[in-house]
Amino acid sequence: MFRRLRWFIGLNQRNWSTKRLPTPSHNQPLSDRVLPPPPPPVTLDTVHEVAVYIHRFHNLDLFHQGWYRIKITLRWEDGGNHAFMATPSRVVQYEVPEMGSEDPYGIWRIDDADNSFSTRPFRIKYARQDVYLSIMVAFSLPVCNHEGPSTSAVILKFELMYSPMLAHGSEFLDSQDMCSAAVHEYRIPSKALLGLHSYCPICFDSFHAVLVDVSVHISLLTSSTSLPPVTLPSDECADEVVSSEDVDGPNQSDSTTNMSFGQVAPVDSKQVAIIKALIAAHDLLLGDLQEISKSINTAIDLSDLTSKLDGIKLSLVDGVSVQHSSKPQNGIQKTDAMTGFQNDKSTHSMSGNDIVNSFNILGDQLSYLWKMFFTFHRANKRKILAFLRDTWAIDRRAEWSIWMVYSKVEMPHHFMSGRIDESSYLNSHGTALTLWKLSLDPAQGAAMRAELHRRSISQMRINNRSLQDMHIFGDPSCIPIVIVERAMNPPLPATGGNAYFSNLGRKDTNSILSKPISEAINKSTGGSSQQKDRILKVVVFVHGFQGHHLDLRLFRNQWLLIDPEIDSLMSQANENKTSGDFREMGLRLAEEVISFLKRRMDKVSRTANLRDIKLCFVGHSIGNIIIRTALAESIMEPYLRYLYTYISISGPHLGYLYSSNSLFSSGLWLLKKFKGAQCIHQLTFSDVPDLQGTFLYKLCKQKTFENFKNIILLSSPQDGYVPYHSARIELCQASFSDHSIRGKVFLEMLNDCLHQIHAPSSEHRVFMRCDVNFNMSSQGRNLNTIIGRAAHIEFLESDIFAKFIMWSFPELFR
Incomplete structure (x- = not known):
């Protein structure tokens, strides 16, 4: 120890600037040797x-x-x-x-x-x-x-x-x-x-x-692109070798017996991972610039970019190759190389000098590309934003498929009195009606299916590379589950003796459909053709029982996000008037819609040539019955040819002939008994003694679905206010074995509605049933959840389900 202390004191007294270091001999004692200063630490500071x-x-x-x-x-x-x-x-x-x-x-x-x-x-x-x-x-x-x-x-x-x-x-x-x-x-x-x-x-x-x-x-950038390379000592010092026996005795491992003085210490694997991450960032940024410039059809000059990365990549003998995925997701190009960086724990052949030089080269090129992107973005900000928005919109369906379950089902054929053609009818689970023989209620089955899917989401690890909206990804298990059943262009069923179509008599609409749109427009507006063509898109939102005209504003806002050019009508014609007769409410809505259409047509015709009209309707609860009643009015006949998309949110289309919610049925009885609500009598088929003379039975005979290009029925098995089968327009379990007049009337109404939904072969129609299953755990057990009101109102207070549906099928809403 004293000999080493004397050596250390003498070492500090030497003049390093003027004296040349002698070449030590291996036989020279360790205390007499001259040690070079330790190498500076390699610092690779990066920044996102x-x-x-x-x-x-x-x-x-x-x-x-x-x-x-x-x-x-x-x-x-x-x-x-x-x-x-x-x-x-x-x-x-x-x-x-x-x-x-x-x-x-x-x-x-x-x-x-x-x-x-x-x-x-x-x-x-x-x-x-x-x-x-x-x-x-x-x-x-x-x-x-x-x-x-x-x-x-x-x-x-x-x-x-x-x-x-x-x-x-x-x-x-x-x-x-x-x-x-x-x-x-x-x-x-x-x-x-x-x-x-x-x-x-x-x-x-x-x-x-x-x-x-x-x-x-x-x-990913380097926080400094001008790090000096590691300074190595002179050649004489580099040749000096320390004997392990002089330091720690003869039992030292052989791996340290040949370490040269001045040699840089082995490179940490994390430093190599940083170099690989910078290479991946470089390749991503370069590929993104090329992809964006190509997509917006604007060239970007990359001729000044010099590639020095080949040598760096070859030096990473244990590295992973950086490959871009051919399928983008919420971005331009993606890579999974980061996983390789984090899992790579092997040694590398790169020295400290190689690491720093590679770091400097990558830093310079990334800084150059990043500055070039900023310049390019500033000159083309609107085009780049539009391109990224289109890419984002395309990726929504793939990302939100976590909460959406898709299935394609065949449309049921006609139902015959007293029995059902089981070979042609599939229920919401894609299985035959034999499940009903096991007393499985369809609403309970749909709720069970959604709950199983919700449990799988809670155990899922979401590890994608997209930006994650915390409104959705913050608590994924609390997001509504949407089960989508889609039937495109269903065939028109043949009318048979056992089907209840013989007395319907299809309404002749050929005269309406054959009229040119300019004739209808000029007749109502008196305008003339202009040079610029425009399509007038009008969406009518109709509230439910004792509702407000802004009840559906969340759905309207989502529609405006996907198509800012729509003109929305939040119907006020029946506000505070929803306890009366549906015929009166339907007439008021029809007059309100026609007045709104004429004003919009007149405004557009002043500046453009109105090429076409797309008229859409969205109804909640009994607002759907009001919509169908308005469409059956004769004053709406000239506008039926413009019908485009119809969205029914928990609408009682088949009434309350079969209702399993005894509490809600009791509430309906009280409304009829003490409030005298005529619309409740009509929904429960008590407005006239003869079931075949009731309002709802006759409404199903009217062609209220036939002219829509797209029909979407939203329902929820948790909604106790509207029977599950009535919102979905499908057969219910209770009617399966009901041979009374009530069962016959129900089957007639169901057949009438399904016959309208089946499109003729010359038309294209999209028909979807969407089951929305909300997470009610936060609301606890109270009166609203017991009677099913919570889910019925949740349609108005949540817009995530609407966002899922609309962005997954944007062609139905644009």
Whole structure:
């Protein structure tokens, strides 16, 4: 020990700048040898840069006027496992905002207290208002060197900040306090942190219905692209070898007997993984640039990019190849190379010098490509946003298929009195009606099927690479399950003696269908042809019993998101008048629809040539009976040819002949007894003594379904207000063996409706039954859940099921 101490003191007294190090001999004692300084540690600092581009704020249905702004923060999902937090690194205002006289001083700002970015404040005055923000903000998330590539997800949080309207717009500047009105979060999986370009719509919640057009762009970069290479000692020092026997005795392993002085220590596997991650990020960013430029038909110059990666890839002898998937998912191109990086624990042949040089080369090229992308994006922001939005829309059905169960079923043929053709009829489970012989109620079977699927979701590990909407992915097991049964272009059944079609007499609509649209339009508007063609798309929303005209606004908002060009009519004709006769309610709705159509046709004909009309209806509960009654009115006959999509949300199309909910049946009896509600008498077939003379029986004889191109029946086995079979227009278990007049009337009504739904061979019609199964665990056991009211109202208070259906079948709603 004393000999080593003397050696250390003498070592510090030498003049390293003027004296040359002698070449030691292997026989020289260790204390007399000169040791070079230890190599500097290899530091590979990387950073994830998340760029958020905010294009437009579109107000769909905000309840309050006032000042709004969007606040954005970025954080690691695992909380305190990372020493560095996300900070806004740069902000680029693409366009100078159009300042009005009321907000000339609005500016964006960065809050150092929580590392947040806030857009400029803007004033919202009316619905369907657009505010173009056109701003890009980039957040930096440093990754610690010792951690290797990131394995944690990132939470991207958007807050809608609100301040009430003051007397003067400039008074807003006196108050910096804006309250948080709504929050929408997205989860960025660790796989996406290598590189991603995705559309990211922000809709907040049902009380703050807006659409913020946002795109997210991510890349892995080096925090410094000018790291010096590892400095090796002189050749003489490099040749020196330390004997293991001089250090730790003769029992030391042979692996350390030939270590040279000055040689860089073995490279950690995490450092090699960082190099591989940078290579993957480079390939992703380069491929994305090429794909985007090709898709928007705008060339991008990559001639200055020099490739030096071949040598780096060859040096990674134990590395994994980076391959792009041919099928994109919520982005441009994807890779699973990250999994290989994290699982690669073998040794590598790369030295510290190779690591640093590779790090510098990759950093330079990634920085060059990232800057090029920003320049390219600024010049083509609208085209890129449109391309990413189209890609996002295509991927929705695949991503949301977790909560949707698809099946194709054959449409049932006609049903005969007293027996059923079991060979031609399949129930909702795709199995024959023999299940009914086991006393399995279809509603119970559908609920059981959904619950089993919900349990499988709770055990599922969602590990995709897409941006994950936390409204959905936050608690996947609580999201509604939608079971879709689709029958496309069903054949028209032949009319037989045993089918109840002989006395129907098809209504001749050839004269209506043969009329050119210009004749109908010019007759009602008196307009002439213009140069520009336009299709008028009108959607009518009809509320249910004792409902409000805004009951279906969530469904309307989803429709507006998928097709902003629609004109929506929230029917008010029967508000506070839903206890009367359906005939009166239907006539009022028909007059309201015709008046609205004429106003819209007149407005469009002033500026364009009205080429076609698409008239759609959405009804909730008895609103569906009101819709069908209105369509049967003679004044609606000229407009039947324009019918396009019909959505029935829990509609009692076959009435309440067979109802298994005794509590609700008792409530109906009380309404008839003490309130004298005529519509309840009509629904329960007590309006006239003869069942074949009742209103609903006659309504089923009318061709109320026949002219729609698309028919979607939404039902829920949890809904106790409307019989399950009545909402789905299918046979019920109780009528299976009912040979009375009631059973005969029910089969006639069912056959009449199904005959209309079956399209002629010359037409194309889509018919779907959608079972929506809500998660009622949070509501507990109360009166609403017992009587089935909770699920009936949940159709109005939740829009996730509507989002699933509409974005999975967009062709039915555009």
